[in-house]
Amino acid sequence: xxxxxxxxxxxxxxxxxxxxxxxxxxxxxxxxxxxxxxxxxxxxxxxxxxxxxxxxxxxxxxxxxxxxxxxxxxxxxxxxxxxxxxxxxxxxxxxxxxxxxxxxxxxxxxxxxxxxxxxxxxxxxxxxxxxxxxxxxxxxxxxxxxxxxxxxxxxxxxxxxxxxxxxxxxxxxxxxxxxxxxxxxxxxxx
Amino acid sequence: xxxxxxxxxxxxxxxxxxxxxxxxxxxxxxxxxxxxxxxxxxxxxxxxxxxxxxxxxxxxxxxxxxxxxxxxxxxxxxxxxxxxxxxxxxxxxxxxxxxxxxxxxxxxxxxxxxxxxxxxxxxxxxxxxxxxxxxxxxxxxxxxxxxxxxxxxxxxxxxxxxxxxxxxxxxxxxxxxxxxxxxxxxxxxx
Amino acid sequence: xxxxxxxxxxxxxxxxxxxxxxxxxxxxxxxxxxxxxxxxxxxxxxxxxxxxxxxxxxxxxxxxxxxxxxxxxxxxxxxxxxxxxxxxxxxxxxxxxxxxxxxxxxxxxxxxxxxxxxxxxxxxxxxxxxxxxxxxxxxxxxxxxxxxxxxxxxxxxxxxxxxxxxxxxxxxxxxxxxxxxxxxxxxxxx
Amino acid sequence: xxxxxxxxxxxxxxxxxxxxxxxxxxxxxxxxxxxxxxxxxxxxxxxxxxxxxxxxxxxxxxxxxxxxxxxxxxxxxxxxxxxxxxxxxxxxxxxxxxxxxxxxxxxxxxxxxxxxxxxxxxxxxxxxxxxxxxxxxxxxxxxxxxxxxxxxxxxxxxxxxxxxxxxxxxxxxxxxxxxxxxxxxxxxxx
Numbered sequence: 001x002x003x004x005x006x007x008x009x010x011x012x013x014x015x016x017x018x019x020x021x022x023x024x025x026x027x028x029x030x031x032x033x034x035x036x037x038x039x040x041x042x043x044x045x046x047x048x049x050x051x052x053x054x055x056x057x058x059x060x061x062x063x064x065x066x067x068x069x070x071x072x073x074x075x076x077x078x079x080x081x082x083x084x085x086x087x088x089x090x091x092x093x094x095x096x097x098x099x100x101x102x103x104x105x106x107x108x109x110x111x112x113x114x115x116x117x118x119x120x121x122x123x124x125x126x127x128x129x130x131x132x133x134x135x136x137x138x139x140x141x142x143x144x145x146x147x148x149x150x151x152x153x154x155x156x157x158x159x160x161x162x163x164x165x166x167x168x169x170x171x172x173x174x175x176x177x178x179x180x181x182x183x184x185x186x187x188x189x190x
Numbered sequence: 191x192x193x194x195x196x197x198x199x200x201x202x203x204x205x206x207x208x209x210x211x212x213x214x215x216x217x218x219x220x221x222x223x224x225x226x227x228x229x230x231x232x233x234x235x236x237x238x239x240x241x242x243x244x245x246x247x248x249x250x251x252x253x254x255x256x257x258x259x260x261x262x263x264x265x266x267x268x269x270x271x272x273x274x275x276x277x278x279x280x281x282x283x284x285x286x287x288x289x290x291x292x293x294x295x296x297x298x299x300x301x302x303x304x305x306x307x308x309x310x311x312x313x314x315x316x317x318x319x320x321x322x323x324x325x326x327x328x329x330x331x332x333x334x335x336x337x338x339x340x341x342x343x344x345x346x347x348x349x350x351x352x353x354x355x356x357x358x359x360x361x362x363x364x365x366x367x368x369x370x371x372x373x374x375x376x377x378x379x380x
Numbered sequence: 381x382x383x384x385x386x387x388x389x390x391x392x393x394x395x396x397x398x399x400x401x402x403x404x405x406x407x408x409x410x411x412x413x414x415x416x417x418x419x420x421x422x423x424x425x426x427x428x429x430x431x432x433x434x435x436x437x438x439x440x441x442x443x444x445x446x447x448x449x450x451x452x453x454x455x456x457x458x459x460x461x462x463x464x465x466x467x468x469x470x471x472x473x474x475x476x477x478x479x480x481x482x483x484x485x486x487x488x489x490x491x492x493x494x495x496x497x498x499x500x501x502x503x504x505x506x507x508x509x510x511x512x513x514x515x516x517x518x519x520x521x522x523x524x525x526x527x528x529x530x531x532x533x534x535x536x537x538x539x540x541x542x543x544x545x546x547x548x549x550x551x552x553x554x555x556x557x558x559x560x561x562x563x564x565x566x567x568x569x570x
Numbered sequence: 571x572x573x574x575x576x577x578x579x580x581x582x583x584x585x586x587x588x589x590x591x592x593x594x595x596x597x598x599x600x601x602x603x604x605x606x607x608x609x610x611x612x613x614x615x616x617x618x619x620x621x622x623x624x625x626x627x628x629x630x631x632x633x634x635x636x637x638x639x640x641x642x643x644x645x646x647x648x649x650x651x652x653x654x655x656x657x658x659x660x661x662x663x664x665x666x667x668x669x670x671x672x673x674x675x676x677x678x679x680x681x682x683x684x685x686x687x688x689x690x691x692x693x694x695x696x697x698x699x700x701x702x703x704x705x706x707x708x709x710x711x712x713x714x715x716x717x718x719x720x721x722x723x724x725x726x727x728x729x730x731x732x733x734x735x736x737x738x739x740x741x742x743x744x745x746x747x748x749x750x751x752x753x754x755x756x757x758x759x760x
Contacts (some may be wrong), residue, residue, distance in 0.1 A: 002279050005197060005251055007575060012205030012392075014583030019207060019590060022656050027664035031671030050656070054649040061575055061645070075251070076369075079244040094217035101221030152367070179646075195387060195441055201580075202395030211487060265441070266559075269434040276402050276430070284407035291411030385631055400589060419750030419759060445677040456749075463724070466592050466620070474597035481601030 003070045006078055010060060015083045017089060018131045021046050024093045047094035049088050052185070055178045056085060058116065067126050077125045081118040087111050105164040109157035109171060116149050149174045193260045196268055200250060202270045207279060208243045211236050214283045239278050240362070245368045246275060246305065248291035257316050264375050267315045271308040277301050295354040299347035299361060340363045386458055392439060393462045394426035397469060398433045401426050404473045428551070431471040435558045436465060436495065447506050457505045461498040467491050476539060485544040489537035495528050513536045529554045573640045576648055580630060583652045585660060588623045591616050594663045612666035618741070636733045637647065637696050647695045651688040657681050661717040667736060676732040679727035679741060686719050719744045 025042055030036035060081075067074075091108040098104040123143070155169030215232055218225035250271075257264075282300045284294040313333070346360030386559055393493030408415035440461075447454075471488045478484040503523070595612055612664035630651075637644075661678045668674040693713070726740030 005201065008198060008578060009201045009205055009247060009251075010578045011575065012202050012582050013209055015579055016206055016586055018652075019583055019586040019656055020213065021349065022659055023213070023590065023593070025657075026658045027660065027667060027674075028663060031664070031668040031673045033673065036673060036677070038329055047653075050653055054653075057644055058642075059650075060578075072248075075248055081241055082208075083237075083244075086209055087215075090215045097217060098221040103221045103223065103226060104217075107226070133321070157198075177245040194484055198388060199391045199437060199441075202392050203399055206399040207395055210403065213403070213513040257422065262438075262464065265438055272398075273427075273430055273434075276399055277405075279402055280405045284411070287407060293411045293413065293416060294407075294540075297416070385581065388578060389581045389585055389627060389631075392582050393589055396586055398590040400593065403593070452628075457629075462588075463617075463620055463624075466589055469598065470595045474601070477597060478601040481608060483601045484597075484602065487606070543667075555647055563744055 003064050005072055006075060007061075007064050010078060010082060010087065013059045014053060018050055018057075019088045021049055021092055021147055024089070024096065028149050041099050042093075042096035045092050045099065048175070049092040051175050051179070052112065052188070053085065053088060055175065056119070057176065058082075058118070059178070060175060063126065067130065069129075071129060074122070074129060076101050077118070077122040081122050083183060084111060084114040086119050088115075098166055099168070100163045102159060105160040105167045106157050109153055109160060110190075112171060112174070113150065113153040113157060116146065116153060120146060120150075145177055149177065164167075193254050193257050196260055197254050198255075200268060200272060201247075204243060204247045204250070207275055208240055208247075211239055211279045211282055213281070214286065230284075231289050232286035235282050235289065238365070239282040241276060241365050241369070242302065243275065245365065246309070248310070248370070253316065254312060257320065261319060263315050264312070264319065267308070267312040271305065271312050274301060274304040274308050277323060278305075289358070290354055292351045292354060295350040295357045296347050299343055299350060299357060302361060302364070303340065303343040303347060305327075306336065306343060310336060310340075335367055339367065363373065383444050383447050385404045386450055386455060387441075387444050390444075390462060391437075391465070392434060394467065397465055398437075401429055401469045403474055404469070404476065412438055420474075420478050425472050425476035425479065428555070430466050431559070432466060432492065432553050433465065434554070435555065436461075436499070437509065439499070443506065444497040444505060445512065449509075451509060453505050454502070454509065457498070457502040458492045461495065461502050464491060464494040468495075474483055479548070480544055481517060482541045482544060486537050489533055489540060491548060492551060493533040493537060494555070496533060498524065500530075501551050516549060529557065576640055576645060577634050580634075580648060580652060582632070583625075583656065584623060584627045587655055588620055588627075591595060591619055591659045592664055594659070608705050611669050612663075614665035615662050615669065619658050621657060621745050621749070622682065622720065623655065625745065626651075626689070628738065629689070629748070633693060635693070637700065640700075641699060643695050644699065645693070647688070647692040651685065651692050654681060654684040654688050658685075669736055669738070671716050672731045672734060672738070675737045676727050676728040679723055679730060679737060682740060683723040683727060683740060684700065686716065690720075716746055719747065 018082065026044055028039055088111060091104070093109045094104040095108045120143075123146075152170050152174050156167040159170065160167035201240055215229060215236055281294070281298040283359060285298045288294040310333075313336075327328050342364050346357040346364075350357035351359065393538060405419060405426055408419055446542065471491045472482040472486070475488045495535075500523075532550050532554050536547040540547035595609065595616055603747055658681060661674070661681045664674040665678045690713075693716075722740050722744050726737040729740065730737035
């Protein structure tokens with residue numbers, strides 16, 4: 001089985017997830033600065049999730065760049081990843097309206113954590129399937145970024161019950177780790 | 191006619207169906223456990239339908255893997271399948287809010303049944319069109335899984351008027367049949 | 381310029397149009413036959429529009445099957461067609477809730493008419509661009525189906541102010557003309 | 571890295587943006603001319619944004635026509651462009667309901683300006699990456715259209731606090747500049 005249809009389907013789902021979130025950004029009732037400002041938390045949570053889904057699309061793109069053939073397990077692991085990603089519009093919407101409450105912040109982090117774990121599983125299955133193919137394995141390397149992300153997500157999730165701003169900073173930190181690659185890191189670990 | 195554009199269009203429709211359902215998952219009004227728990231039935235019906243649409247995408251992918259050329263009949267049969275699949279967000283939404291009432295559970299099963307019948311028709315037309323192409327015919331084989339699914343759907347549909355939990359278990363059973371392929375079955379029947 | 385990206389974009393837009401309409405099919409408040417029946421007009425208008433968008437996708441597919449290269453004019457004419465098609469969810473939603481009132485029925489027919497005209501323009505531009513390419517011109521032929529459709533749409537549109545059922549029958553008739561091709565017609569006119 | 575998956579993802583996002591806006595076009599409550607007319611401003615803002623997203627798709631198509639390989643920077647710059655484009659449904663919805671108020675008109679213009687800047691950045695990065703490839707550079711040329719657009723957007727944005735109709739005319743002017751290419755301009759600047 002070739003990977004191109006899997007990529008096309010994933011692209012479709014990711015494109016819809018990233019765009020559907022904007023439907024939560026309701027136009028303010030009145031044309032005033034005050035009303036516009038009140039949409040700011042929802043807007044910022046949209047920006048945040050857009051960046052996250054963008055990073056996932058980016059990494060997914062890199063991962064399947066090196067993957068030519070797929071099997072049934074890879075299809076399932078990919079659907080599993082898409083499932084957790086598809087919940088981002090829901091967790092984003094709750095976060096945007098309640099960014100100072102522990103539960104929505106924790107749930108947002110939990111979904112990010114599950115996405116990361118699902119990505120890990122998918123990556124592992126792909127490496128296993130291409131074991132002779134050392135290019136992919138080398139490219140992913142020790143995946144230090146991926147492992148650090150998991151730890152920070154768990155920290156953010158737990159800290160949300162103490163202070164939600166620290167949690168949000170944790171989630172931002174992970175996004176920054178993936179957005180600002182230093183060359184050396186990029187070469188060794190994607 | 192080549193099949194790639196039919197696949198791309200179907201991927202698009204399936205990607206939208208699978209993602210649009212999440213719009214039914216409204217963010218709870220208040221950031222409390224109690225409110226979050228109240229979204230559980232809607233969430234579970236989302237998970238359920240996600241799995242079903244995922245399985246259909248998977249099977250559709252396999253079916254057209256072996257199909258190189260298509261004709262007008264195949265285009266129509268494919269649109270017919272997409273039609274019943276496109277109703278899943280509607281039946282899911284009704285099920286999520288009324289999972290203990292007979293009618294929504296029966297309607298959900300009815301739509302799954304119609305999807306299965308539409309898939310049967312599509313598969314039959316494709317086999318007829320490629321009759322010399324014994325690879326496809328062999329791959330699908332007697333399609334025991336497909337036939338068993340139809341029987342369980344009808345059972346689930348009828349039993350919903352007796353007990354909705356039994357119906358839901360029936361629908362779960364079909365999903366499990368398709369998710370857990372034993373190697374031998376996979377080889378002979380896709 | 382190659383036509384594949386134009387096809388991919390059109391597929392995306394058509395897939396979204398066809399699927400987004402199902403969002404108008406709101407789950408009934410209560411799990412009763414009575415409530416389910418009240419969604420019937422909205423459901424039937426969904427079925428109707430699904431068939432129409434399906435036919436357009438089908439014809440678009442055939443048209444670009446024979447089109448290898450595109451120019452700026454074709455891109456614009458295609459966007460023009462997609463614009464009128466994108467209004468179908470709106471006209472469908474109004475029709476579903478007011479199928480006995482003249483204006484929604486007329487507006488629905490007006491949009492179908494504009495889609496047909498836009499398709500005509502697109503087809504004409506493509507033939508002009510490929511003038512040496514007599515295969516395409518022959519395939520489309522005199523386009524009797526297309527011309528008859530235009531006449532019936534105008535009739536349906538005008539008759540809606542007299543009796544909406546006649547209008548709806550007119551629109552159904554056009555759909556049937558495109559769905560049931562006799563072999564001879566199919567060969568000569570797509 | 572090849573550019574085809576970036577194009578497919580962008581097509582998906584653009585297709586959804588262009589189609590999702592129609593969801594703001596709510597069917598009027600009653601089947602009367604009066605009610606239909608009241609949807610006119612929302613309809614016109616939809617038309618306007620449809621044209622804009624269409625122009626962006628067109629230009630994006632041209633730009634990547636000449637781009638064969640992409641790097642990480644191009645992926646990010648493309649996501650940046652898609653972000654500002656994804657806000658168009660939101661700004662359109664606010665504009666449609668408040669087209670005589672300064673703030674929604676200014677915000678609409680601000681988003682168009684950011685889209686144009688993001689397109690500029692993307693274009694610059696692509697040219698840098700293909701520096702030996704003089705075809706692309708020549709094709710884009712001095713990009714006079716692009717620069718004029720930026721100036722008119724800023725003017726429109728500022729003038730909205732004086733008179734919103736002048737702003738709207740400014741935005742229309744930019745759309746016209748891109749829709750009506752004279753041959754010479756098209757050759758030299760895309």
